Amino acid sequence: MSLSPRLAWLTGLVATLSLAAVVHILVVLTIPQNTSHSAYADVANFGPDRQFNLLPDVKPGAEPLPALDPAMKHAACRFTLDDGPVLFTASIPVPFWSIGLFNEAGEAVYSLNNRTSGSDILSMLLLTPEQLSIIRENPPEDLDELIVLEIPATNGFALLRAFVPHSHQSKEVDTALSTAYCGSLS
């Protein structure tokens, strides 16, 4: 059984396009698994896990991470909840700061800014559902002052952004960001 020339050409074209579509979809879907570096991996370059590491200023040619705002200063903390709940505290004397929590894939899990946090001081506790049930049995005194956040992911990072209103406040913001706490609940 063979096809007439015209039908053969048509079949060939349809086969080529179908194959192209399948390959296109496969390539797009497998890129996230095959990237040589991820945001989660890059954040580890700035210092140890479970502490806020101040990122260098966003300057032309020396951007610590892609697409950061040059008007802001950043600090990042990488964590894994397998090592216990993570507490974030910070007090940054600037008109605007925000914190974003991202999972290992770089997807935003939770975020807030200094207005939505309710006070100018950041105090947030991040834990898994199991850790929450343990903490409920023996809650720390200041638990009701914390923003308690259950996340299903165990690995992730937090990025703290602080706006620098004037360059002369740069030192002050640096100090505030590097004294921000990210670590175990003690």
Added chain:
Amino acid sequence: MNVASKTPTAQVPVHSEAAWYEPDMPAIIAPRRPTPIRSLFAVLLILFVGSLLGIASAYLMIERDRPFLSVTIGPWSAYPEAGTSEADPYSVAIYTRSARIPLASGEGLAISARTDSSGTTLDPACDYRISGQTPTARLWTLTAAGDHGRLLPTLAGRTFLTSRQILRKEDGSFEITASRAPRSGNWLPIGLPLTGETGAGDITAPGGIGSGLMFTFRLYDAPITTGSALDGAVMPVIERLSCL
């Protein structure tokens, strides 16, 4: 006579290979002679061209650096879903490949323009006027960067303007001039070409990672971080003034 017996007799040769061919059959259903080598080449060609097309189209989509689910306001576009669990596969691929950390919805929204209001691609050698108003936000910053978001050194040393620095008109609107050369009023410096740079090569050359021009507004603590709220939002107009 030995020689004569080997030569064919003078009659119409009966090719046994062609015996299957019935000339009476309509051409469309007439069976054809199998051509294994040709078929093999055809299959290989289909496999090769198909894979090539698939890979090339995927590469172009990803390299274009523009996720699908965008919200556009004139020349400005934002990708509120990118970098969240609702993102489409293209923006997931683009964001993970470039390892960029998006602005999360509780932080703000980044809105970028790669063309002016008339639809012409932005050119770093030109001057632009960005005038009007932004959607409500507690703070915004405006950055001029290369097409792929890469910052470039400028004459002023800064690469951004913020809502706290600019001069506004009485009605709250503003007028910003984006230019390589210093301008009076609200000046947004555009990155200089890195000609004469040694080593890594000129990234600002056409096609380089620092080529082109992109304006990005980052609206912090803005109510419009969700896509639907962006409908009817007003963004500044970008006009090309003059070119070098």
